[in-house]
Amino acid sequence: MTTAPTPTPTPTSAPVLEAKGLVKVFGRVVGLNDVDLTLYPGEVLAVIGDNGAGKSTLIKCLSGALVPDQGSILVDGSEVNFKRPQDAREAGIETVYQTLAVAPALDIASNLFLAREIRRKGVLGSVFRMLDTGEMKRQAADHIKRLGISTLQNINQAVETLSGGQRQSVAVARAGAFGGRVVILDEPTAALGVRETGQVLKLVRDLRDQGLGVILISHNMPNVFDVADRIHIQRLGGCAGVITPQSHSMEDAVAIMTGAKKLVAEAR
Numbered sequence: 001m002t003t004a005p006t007p008t009p010t011p012t013s014a015p016v017l018e019a020k021g022l023v024k025v026f027g028r029v030v031g032l033n034d035v036d037l038t039l040y041p042g043e044v045l046a047v048i049g050d051n052g053a054g055k056s057t058l059i060k061c062l063s064g065a066l067v068p069d070q071g072s073i074l075v076d077g078s079e080v081n082f083k084r085p086q087d088a089r090e091a092g093i094e095t096v097y098q099t100l101a102v103a104p105a106l107d108i109a110s111n112l113f114l115a116r117e118i119r120r121k122g123v124l125g126s127v128f129r130m131l132d133t134g135e136m137k138r139q140a141a142d143h144i145k146r147l148g149i150s151t152l153q154n155i156n157q158a159v160e161t162l163s164g165g166q167r168q169s170v171a172v173a174r175a176g177a178f179g180g181r182v183v184i185l186d187e188p189t190a191a192l193g194v195r196e197t198g199q200v201l202k203l204v205r206d207l208r209d210q211g212l213g214v215i216l217i218s219h220n221m222p223n224v225f226d227v228a229d230r231i232h233i234q235r236l237g238g239c240a241g242v243i244t245p246q247s248h249s250m251e252d253a254v255a256i257m258t259g260a261k262k263l264v265a266e267a268r
């Protein structure tokens with residue numbers, strides 16, 4: 001059985017991130033089998049697929065956490081070779097991994113600046129490595145305000161005292177504050193309640209509206225259809241197609257994901 005082809009969207013700009021022919025093998029398990037992905041600035045690209053379909057492996061390759069065996073990755077049209085997450089971060093790709101990436105005992109400002117702390121000016125910073133905590137707090141408050149995370153009231157609050165949704169918001173804010181071009185979120189709302197999920201999805205939209213490309217991995221079809229501009233469907237390590245919420249229904253998406261339906265042509 002096949003479903004209707006997806007109308008090709010007319011992109012208003014060149015892709016910010018592209019993957020071509022990615023292959024990643026773990027011993028005898030094929031994690032990724034010749035996968036292409038295209039992300040435009042100012043869009044939310046959802047990545048869906050069953051457990052083990054290769055979603056996390058795909059975004060780990062894009063974020064420098066894994067080095068693909070074959071294929072190429074391009075940022076703004078130029079090929080990159082990420083060897084570690086820091087390389088991807090320097091290219092403007094920020095990732096929130098499936099396991100929550102915040103340091104619970106630190107406050108919100110420190111979490112936002114983790115691994116990129118601002119030092120004091122002059123020898124105090126360069127020789128004595130002293131942190132400019134005032135400047136970090138000021139910038140953190142700015143980021144939080146810009147991203148509209150209204151539920152975070154006190155920048156000095158330890159992250160361990162925040163609710164699950166607020167914590168996830170800090171992780172997303174961290175990604176959005178410094179990413180610049182691409183934010184990748186692996187199941188950011190999996191453990192969250194309805195209200196908290198709404199907060200994180202709002203942040204995702206805000207990042208998109210600021211012109212960032214957002215990749216959102218999720219098992220939650222209503223969330224995906226609510227927030228995504230395009231949907232990349234992974235199946236058994238390969239890409240089974242790219243659809244949009246306008247071109248296909250949730251039932252279609254699940255059918256393509258499980259192999260019950262095949263897509264005849266795909267969106268770019």
Ligand SMILES: Nc1ncnc2c1ncn2[C@@H]1O[C@H](COP(=O)(O)OP(=O)(O)OP(=O)(O)O)[C@@H](O)[C@H]1O
Nearest residue numbers: 026029030031049050051052053054055056057058
């Ligand atoms: N480090 C690893 N070593 C061996 N096999 C791996 C490794 N990482 C992933 N795999 C395998 O690669 C395949 C794809 O895994 P991946 O984690 O990308 O799936 P996923 O789509 O993210 O699934 P989920 O929805 O459960 O998060 C699976 O069969 C998995 O067992």
Ligand SMILES: [Mg+2]
Nearest residue numbers: 055056057098
């Ligand atoms: Mg995964």
